[in-house]
Amino acid sequence: MSDQKPASSNPSDHSDKSVKPSKPKKETPLMDKLTSLAKRRGFVFQSSEIYGGLAATFDYGPMGVELKRNIKDVWWDAMTKSHDNIVGLDAAILMNPRVWEASGHVAGFSDPMIDDKTSKFRYRADHLIEGYIKQLERKGKVEEASRVMAAFVEAQNADDMPRALYNLIITEQIKSPDSGAFDWTEVRQFNLMFKTSLGAIAGEGADVYLRPETAQGIFVNFHTVREASRLQVPFGIAQIGKAFRNEIVKGNFIFRMLEFEQMEMQYFVKPNTQAAAFEMWKEERMRWHTESLGIAPEKLSFYKHDKLAHYADAAFDIKYQFPFGTEEVEGIHSRTDFDLKRHQEFSGKSMEYFDQELKEKYLPFVVETSVGCDRAFLEVLCDAYSEAEEEGETHVTLKLRPRLAPVKAAVFPLMKKEGMPEVGEKLVKELQRSFKVQYDAAGSIGKRYYRQDEIGTPFCFTIDHDTLKDETVTVRYRDTAAQERISLAQVKSFLTEKLSE
RNA sequence: GCGGGAGUAACUCAACGGUAGAGUCACAGCCUUCCAAGCUGUUGGUUGCGAGUUCGAAUCUCGUCUCCCGCUCCA
Numbered sequence: 114m115s116d117q118k119p120a121s122s123n124p125s126d127h128s129d130k131s132v133k134p135s136k137p138k139k140e141t142p143l144m145d146k147l148t149s150l151a152k153r154r155g156f157v158f159q160s161s162e163i164y165g166g167l168a169a170t171f172d173y174g175p176m177g178v179e180l181k182r183n184i185k186d187v188w189w190d191a192m193t194k195s196h197d198n199i200v201g202l203d204a205a206i207l208m209n210p211r212v213w214e215a216s217g218h219v220a221g222f223s224d225p226m227i228d229d230k231t232s233k234f235r236y237r238a239d240h241l242i243e244g245y246i247k248q249l250e251r252k253g254k255v256e257e258a259s260r261v262m263a264a265f266v267e268a269q270n271a272d273d274m275p276r277a278l279y280n281l282i283i284t285e286q287i288k289s290p291d292s293g294a295f296d297w298t299e300v301r302q303f304n305l306m307f308k309t310s311l312g313a314i315a316g317e318g319a320d321v322y323l324r325p326e327t328a329q330g331i332f333v334n335f336h337t338v339r340e341a342s343r344l345q346v347p348f349g350i351a352q353i354g355k356a357f358r359n360e361i362v363k364g365n366f367i368f369r370m371l372e373f374e375q376m377e378m379q380y381f382v383k384p385n386t387q388a389a390a391f392e393m394w395k396e397e398r399m400r401w402h403t404e405s406l407g408i409a410p411e412k413l414s415f416y417k418h419d420k421l422a423h424y425a426d427a428a429f430d431i432k433y434q435f436p437f438g439t440e441e442v443e444g445i446h447s448r449t450d451f452d453l454k455r456h457q458e459f460s461g462k463s464m465e466y467f468d469q470e471l472k473e474k475y476l477p478f479v480v481e482t483s484v485g486c487d488r489a490f491l492e493v494l495c496d497a498y499s500e501a502e503e504e505g506e507t508h509v510t511l512k513l514r515p516r517l518a519p520v521k522a523a524v525f526p527l528m529k530k531e532g533m534p535e536v537g538e539k540l541v542k543e544l545q546r547s548f549k550v551q552y553d554a555a556g557s558i559g560k561r562y563y564r565q566d567e568i569g570t571p572f573c574f575t576i577d578h579d580t581l582k583d584e585t586v587t588v589r590y591r592d593t594a595a596q597e598r599i600s601l602a603q604v605k606s607f608l609t610e611k612l613s614e
Numbered sequence: 615g616c617g618g619g620a621g622u623a624a625c626u627c628a629a630c631g632g633u634a635g636a637g638u639c640a641c642a643g644c645c646u647u648c649c650a651a652g653c654u655g656u657u658g659g660u661u662g663c664g665a666g667u668u669c670g671a672a673u674c675u676c677g678u679c680u681c682c683c684g685c686u687c688c689a
Binding site: 149152153159162164165166167168226228229230234235236237240298301305326356358368369370373374375376377430440441442443444483484485486487488489503506508525527528555556557558559560561562563564566575577587589594596 | 615616621624625626639640641646647648649650651662663679680681682684685686687688689
């Protein structure tokens with residue numbers, strides 16, 4: 114199993130992960146290869162590359178959209194088809210700004226940062242002070258600690274919060290945990306929400322935000338969806354959509370992007386039943402990664418959050434062992450009734466649910482499952498990538514589950530003569546009604562197989578001399594290169610069968 | 615934002631003060647045919663951008679933009 118340690122393994126260490134852990138860090142050629150393949154074969158491109166690109170922003174190419182769509186379909190089916198009490202939603206990206214006040218994002222989604230000019234390490238100013246207070250407590254300086262704590266609370270509520278935090282750090286002479294230096298920059302505010310303005314006239318519009326998570330679109334629609342779908346607790350609302358975060362630190366290809374897609378499901382349950390629902394979803398979601406995405410189980414692990422977000426009473430991540438480290442792809446969070454309660458408070462509208470059986474009203478509790486679609490994409494790509502050395506050449510194969518493969522099958526005429534192309538084209542026409550297939554007659558047959566291997570096409574059908582005589586074709590399996598003969602008439606049912614596995 | 619590294623063809627790289635090249639890929643044709651064979655041809659680069667030095671800059675200097683890695687924390 115993974116021996117990766119949680120990022121902050123030492124709770125008494127207030128510097129958190131600001132202290133460089135001695136993790137085995139070196140250049141990951143695998144990521145370079147993946148990035149290169151992704152570009153070459155049309156999975157993922159750097160956004161607006163001809164202008165030099167834009168950090169942490171990517172476009173999905175012809176193969177990429179197919180793969181991503183398949184991942185989304187698999188998720189959507191697992192949620193809305195396999196559960197008759199889960200329904201879908203597609204909420205707008207822009208919402209009334211009050212939503213984000215209620216959700217806590219306006220207040221809590223901006224971080225005051227400060228840099229140690231000596232060590233070049235960056236800290237969250239509030240974490241720095243909290244750590245200092247804990248340190249005082251450990252030393253038994255209780256009075257001192259509570260005095261600083263009072264000043265800290267005051268600073269956090271100050272109009273110019275960054276300035277107040279800075280002043281506190283300076284007056285208390287808080288030193289850098291890593292270098293011990295007292296050499297700070299100003300405290301600067303990093304707002305993680307993208308802001309835009311409503312109204313076409315410059316300067317006159319109201320500020321609105323690009324949503325930093327899709328969840329709120331679900332919460333504000335709690336009643337409308339429930340009533341329209343005649344659902345009773347427990348039930349869930351599933352949604353796939355874009356979210357935006359002004360990340361300070363971006364990177365690792367499509368792992369952390371400014372604009373990303375979430376696949377979220379919020380499951381509403383009776384209060385005090387959330388623990389059982391949480392366990393159920395935790396298991397089900399892990400199974401989705403191994404069974405629906407076909408990810409190697411040994412590369413996946415749970416990570417339990419000890420430090421919980423303001424809204425949660427339990428939280429687990431599903432992590433995948435990426436080439437650059439074991440990182441989160443999905444979060445399963447027990448969000449309590451925080452969100453509904455807040456929306457009730459801020460909107461003045463009741464968010465309560467009337468339980469017909471119990472004859473009582475309550476605010477449902479929520480268990481959230483939230484997968485990063487792009488992260489799932491990367492997870493699938495990393496897991497599928499394999500290469501073999503063949504006479505000095507590297508033969509790359511994406512061993513994707515057939516259900517996920519962008520192209521399901523390719524059809525080749527063995528030669529461009531004797532009517533083989535015509536037979537092949539006819540087969541393609543027929544298959545295209547049900548499957549994404551490609552026809553390829555260019556280059557040697559081996560070259561064509563390899564081209565398909567690189568994009569993960571699970572099956573190739575070849576028209577050869579025998580086809581012209583007995584109406585059979587060869588089917589070649591991607592992962593083994595094994596071949597068998599089936600009749601032309603069977604090709605479609607062969608694919609149907611293989612794709613349902 | 616701070617520190618470090620890097621920008622030459624779609625990809626991988628060369629040219630290191632004297633007219634920007636190679637391989638791969640792609641496309642067309644010939645030939646061959648079941649695992650990247652061969653031959654011929656074609657497309658494709660104002661060397662990230664802008665200044666400066668110089669008779670002459672991909673190359674030296676400065677500025678600028680962007681990307682990558684690390685630092686905050688997340689999906």
